[in-house]
Amino acid sequence: MFSKSKINEPGPKAAETTSATNADAAKKEGASPDYKSAAPKAKPPASILSADLLITGNLKTTGDIQVEGQVEGDIRAHLLTVGEGATVKGEVVADDVVVNGRVIGRVRGLKVRLTSTARVEGDIIHKTIAIESGAHFEGSVQRQDDPLATGSKKMPTTSTTPAADDKSKS
Numbered sequence: 001m002f003s004k005s006k007i008n009e010p011g012p013k014a015a016e017t018t019s020a021t022n023a024d025a026a027k028k029e030g031a032s033p034d035y036k037s038a039a040p041k042a043k044p045p046a047s048i049l050s051a052d053l054l055i056t057g058n059l060k061t062t063g064d065i066q067v068e069g070q071v072e073g074d075i076r077a078h079l080l081t082v083g084e085g086a087t088v089k090g091e092v093v094a095d096d097v098v099v100n101g102r103v104i105g106r107v108r109g110l111k112v113r114l115t116s117t118a119r120v121e122g123d124i125i126h127k128t129i130a131i132e133s134g135a136h137f138e139g140s141v142q143r144q145d146d147p148l149a150t151g152s153k154k155m156p157t158t159s160t161t162p163a164a165d166d167k168s169k170s
Contacts, residue, residue: 051085058090067101080109084117093148108147
C-alpha cells in the first residue's frame, strides 16, 4: 500500500490531487478530463389532442397526453388529462389521471382525480382518488395496490336481461 518513503515525502498540493483524481477517473470511464456530467434530459411536453380532433382507435405512450377533443378507444399513458370539453369513450389506464371532461368507460390509475367539471360513466380502479364537489360519477370505485396490473380482476357483472334469468331457471 504505502511505503515509508512516500509517507515522509511532501505530497502534491490539494488542487493537483483533485485534478489528478478527476483525470484518472475520466481515463477509466473513457472520457476526457474536461468532461462534465450532462444535466438530466428535460421531460418532453404532453401530446395535446386539440378540440377539433376526433380519434377512433387506441392510444399508447409512456409520456403524457392531454385530450381536448374526442377519443373513441382505449388510452394508456403516464399522465392523462381529459380537458373540460373532451370526451373519451373507452378504457383509460395511466399512472395519473385528471378528468375535467367526460369519460365513458373504465378508469384505472395510481392517482385519479375528478375535478368539479368531470363526468365519468364507468368503474374507477385506483390506488388514491380525489373527487371534487360538483363532479358527476356513475359506477363503482375500487381501491387496489396495483390498479395498472394487466391481470387486475374485472368487476363482477350482473345480468338483468330476461333471457339470462330464463337460462338459470332451466
